[in-house]
Amino acid sequence: MFDRSGLPKSVTVYEVGPRDGLQNEAVILPTTVKAELVKRLLNSGISAIEVASFVRPDIVPALADADELLVELAPMLSTHRMSALVPNQKGLDRALKSGLQEIAVFASATESFARANLNNSVVGSLDIFGPVIRTARDAGIRVRGYISMCFSDPWEGKTATDKVADVAMRLLADGVTEISIGDTIGTATPGEVIDLLDAFDSRGISRSLLAVHFHDTYGQALSNTLTAMLEGITTIDSSIGGLGGCPFAKSATGNLATEDLVWQLHGLGISTGIDFDTLLLTSAWLGLQTGIKVRSKTAIALVGKNS
Amino acid sequence: MFDRSGLPKSVTVYEVGPRDGLQNEAVILPTTVKAELVKRLLNSGISAIEVASFVRPDIVPALADADELLVELAPMLSTHRMSALVPNQKGLDRALKSGLQEIAVFASATESFARANLNNSVVGSLDIFGPVIRTARDAGIRVRGYISMCFSDPWEGKTATDKVADVAMRLLADGVTEISIGDTIGTATPGEVIDLLDAFDSRGISRSLLAVHFHDTYGQALSNTLTAMLEGITTIDSSIGGLGGCPFAKSATGNLATEDLVWQLHGLGISTGIDFDTLLLTSAWLGLQTGIKVRSKTAIALVGKNS
Numbered sequence: 008m009f010d011r012s013g014l015p016k017s018v019t020v021y022e023v024g025p026r027d028g029l030q031n032e033a034v035i036l037p038t039t040v041k042a043e044l045v046k047r048l049l050n051s052g053i054s055a056i057e058v059a060s061f062v063r064p065d066i067v068p069a070l071a072d073a074d075e076l077l078v079e080l081a082p083m084l085s086t087h088r089m090s091a092l093v094p095n096q097k098g099l100d101r102a103l104k105s106g107l108q109e110i111a112v113f114a115s116a117t118e119s120f121a122r123a124n125l126n127n128s129v130v131g132s133l134d135i136f137g138p139v140i141r142t143a144r145d146a147g148i149r150v151r152g153y154i155s156m157c158f159s160d161p162w163e164g165k166t167a168t169d170k171v172a173d174v175a176m177r178l179l180a181d182g183v184t185e186i187s188i189g190d191t192i193g194t195a196t197p198g199e200v201i202d203l204l205d206a207f208d209s210r211g212i213s214r215s216l217l218a219v220h221f222h223d224t225y226g227q228a229l230s231n232t233l234t235a236m237l238e239g240i241t242t243i244d245s246s247i248g249g250l251g252g253c254p255f256a257k258s259a260t261g262n263l264a265t266e267d268l269v270w271q272l273h274g275l276g277i278s279t280g281i282d283f284d285t286l287l288l289t290s291a292w293l294g295l296q297t298g299i300k301v302r303s304k305t306a307i308a309l310v311g312k313n314s
Numbered sequence: 315m316f317d318r319s320g321l322p323k324s325v326t327v328y329e330v331g332p333r334d335g336l337q338n339e340a341v342i343l344p345t346t347v348k349a350e351l352v353k354r355l356l357n358s359g360i361s362a363i364e365v366a367s368f369v370r371p372d373i374v375p376a377l378a379d380a381d382e383l384l385v386e387l388a389p390m391l392s393t394h395r396m397s398a399l400v401p402n403q404k405g406l407d408r409a410l411k412s413g414l415q416e417i418a419v420f421a422s423a424t425e426s427f428a429r430a431n432l433n434n435s436v437v438g439s440l441d442i443f444g445p446v447i448r449t450a451r452d453a454g455i456r457v458r459g460y461i462s463m464c465f466s467d468p469w470e471g472k473t474a475t476d477k478v479a480d481v482a483m484r485l486l487a488d489g490v491t492e493i494s495i496g497d498t499i500g501t502a503t504p505g506e507v508i509d510l511l512d513a514f515d516s517r518g519i520s521r522s523l524l525a526v527h528f529h530d531t532y533g534q535a536l537s538n539t540l541t542a543m544l545e546g547i548t549t550i551d552s553s554i555g556g557l558g559g560c561p562f563a564k565s566a567t568g569n570l571a572t573e574d575l576v577w578q579l580h581g582l583g584i585s586t587g588i589d590f591d592t593l594l595l596t597s598a599w600l601g602l603q604t605g606i607k608v609r610s611k612t613a614i615a616l617v618g619k620n621s
Contacts, residue, residue, distance in 0.1 A: 008320050009508055009544040193615070196581025197540060201316055226574035226611035227581075229537045233504060237316040260611050267533035274503025274534075304533035304567050308500070 017278040019242045022048055026057040028250025029069050034299055038072045042079040049087055051285035059091040061098035077105035099139050110143055111151040112136040116171045119162035137181045144182040152183035158195035168206035176210055186217050193224025197234035204238050218242035221263050228263035248290045249302030264303030324585040326549040329355055333364040335557025336376050341606055345379045349386040356394055358592035366398040368405035384412035406446050417450055418458040419443045423478045426469035444488045451489040459490035465502035475513035483517055493524050500531025504541035511545050525549035528570050535570035555597045556609030571610030
């Protein structure tokens with residue numbers, strides 16, 4: 008039986024398009040277009056957005072303008088939840104200067120991905136994040152901790168739930184205020200979502216601290232999101248227009264599209280604070296301004312053919 | 315809470331690609347390729363396939379070769395579950411001649427779609443189907459009854475659940491052996507699926523008589539399928555490679571892709587009798603042979619980039 012009464016009354020849609028999305032697109036957008044995108048997303052009622060990344064500009068050229076973008080967004084930082092990815096102390100210094108009230112760190116559950124993406128071991132990278140998290144918290148800044156490859160990775164296959172829970176415990180001990188559980192290659196199915204949440208339970212981690220970040224590479228993202236909601240998760244990551252490809256699969260499909268998520272949430276009577284029509288207009292605007300293909304099925308169905 | 319113990323142990327994947335899929339593609343395949351597709355699907359372990367339609371050839375040219383195709387498939391009709399769409403008595407005569415053990419009729423829950431697709435009223439079309447169903451059953455032939463536009467239609471908006479249940483009751487009274495609940499334009503979200511199943515319950519219709527047929531036009535098909543399974547549905551329609559566009563929306567996305575469905579089912583430990591690798595090879599073969607774009611995200615992720 009599907010226990011509808013177990014669904015949350017409201018959900019926080021955490022928009023990752025401007026950071027996670029644009030980082031994985033071939034197009035580099037001007038700072039003004041990025042700022043306009045964030046403003047339009049906020050105007051549609053999106054209540055949490057990851058807007059930038061303070062990584063080295065030569066590593067992620069698409070997001071090299073983080074400091075300039077934050078200057079443009081500065082007037083809104085005290086009234087809206089915005090965040091940026093911070094890889095190390097140097098990134099944190101830039102984030103603190105920007106006036107952001109929240110940052111994010113990006114950990115890996117598997118050694119192979121830690122090596123490939125962070126050029127470090129799992130524990131070695133957590134050792135770098137630890138002081139960053141502590142310093143941020145001491146400065147009154149919230150910290151989101153991403154854990155990637157939570158279900159499987161391209162080199163090691165299935166990820167043991169204990170490995171993910173170990174990383175989560177370490178991040179929480181260091182002071183993160185939210186954990187985002189990432190299915191980076193999109194292979195997970197609903198049973199695996201429950202298994203991982205059970206492993207978190209066994210460590211006593213409150214579900215109110217958890218967000219889910221599903222990729223739609225295998226078409227499973229919304230089913231997994233629905234499963235997570237039935238299990239009490241109320242923060243869901245998604246990306247406007249499905250922005251962001253998947254660098255670790257042959258598919259062009261990465262992030263769950265915000266439009267498809269919101270269509271389901273509103274269909275279920277779950278409130279998000281989002282005005283769906285304004286969200287659709289933002290998606291259409293983004294496609295026209297940037298030439299980036301809209302990958303939301305809902306947006307394509309309602310706004311126009313896309314192939 | 316997601317009650318995993320409520321999921322079925324096994325599911326019948328009802329493959330609609332060769333009929334519903336090819337009917338809505340721009341390409342017309344040679345009879346030999348269609349026969350080969352059906353054989354490859356059976357060889358992958360698919361246990362139920364709709365292979366053809368006995369509509370007038372001038373109305374659906376892509377399926378005009380139904381009689382010839384059935385001659386090629388004749389040796390397998392006694393050992394495998396295959397079906398064909400039958401619009402009227404004349405179609406039934408062709409189906410009976412073919413040796414098929416199952417046929418399907420295609421009803422509408424809404425007056426607007428009945429007019430647009432069947433050139434008749436809802437009741438008027440059911441009056442035509444009635445004798446077809448009875449004659450088929452008298453000949454020992456099973457009959458599947460599709461009901462289209464079960465959740466909404468492009469002209470009338472939301473479909474009242476009672477209208478759908480009325481059509482189902484009439485079809486069951488005439489003798490159909492299975493009802494396939496169709497979300498023809500793909501707008502449904504999980505709560506609406508439960509509402510409709512509740513309406514069927516209130517008429518005393520056993521869930522063992524029901525199948526679900528979700529379109530992925532709004533990206534919701536797998537979530538709705540998962541919901542239906544939690545509610546006891548064990549027959550799920552899908553289409554290899556996501557064959558079949560959606561004639562009633564701006565999107566190119568119609569049927570749920572069989573590969574994405576099976577990925578989820580096997581991930582959940584639900585048995586289907588399908589060998590996933592053989593299914594993927596069939597999907598890849600179909601794309602190469604026909605030039606029809608594979609729309610399964612899972613197939614694209616595992617077999618190759620498609621855009």
